[in-house]
Amino acid sequence: MRSPSHSDIQSVLITGDDLAKRVKELGDEISATYQRRGIEDIVIVSVLKGSFIFMADLIRHISLNAAVDFMAVSSYGAATKSSGVVRILKDLDIELEGKHVLVVEDIVDSGLTLHFLLKNLRNRKPASLELCSLLVKPEAVQVDLNISWTGFECPNEFLVGYGLDFAERYRNLPYVGILKPEVYAQ
């Protein structure tokens, strides 16, 4: 049975099967990279809420000792969004000093949110800091982020599903789809 939200989707961009396949590849690549460096323990930081489904799937393909923690951030509002000033709504429980930290994000759009976040995390003196984003919109990125692992490059459209929302809806769609513009123009 299809979710009622499905009728708001213009087209499916990435199917559930393609997501599963790519997420496994990412987990294998991430595990191999740390193992090659002789690192067995990492801290995975998930940026709420959008990354929760990706995170849940990804960690099951990571063959390292992985502690998991969550951070929630929000932009100060439309007027200041481009400044990249974000507010920390929920901070981490785990201390990062001396740890190998992997930040897991759902999507890099302008990149301003992550730019702020990474600067904040770097100040906590982790031994290393890497970034994995499921989706990247290359046409929208405004800052150089140095993303270690990217799942998919996407067109500059508004995407929902597999954790991504519009006004808290559509996160539970099992694929990534392009939202019909008339939905957010309303």
Ligand code: IMP
């Ligand atoms: P950025 O700071 O412009 O890179 O975007 C920050 C956040 O905006 C992302 O982590 C998402 O939560 C949200 N976002 C950006 N693009 C989309 C989209 O296409 N669909 C849903 N959320 C998005």
Ligand code: MG
């Ligand atoms: Mg996000």
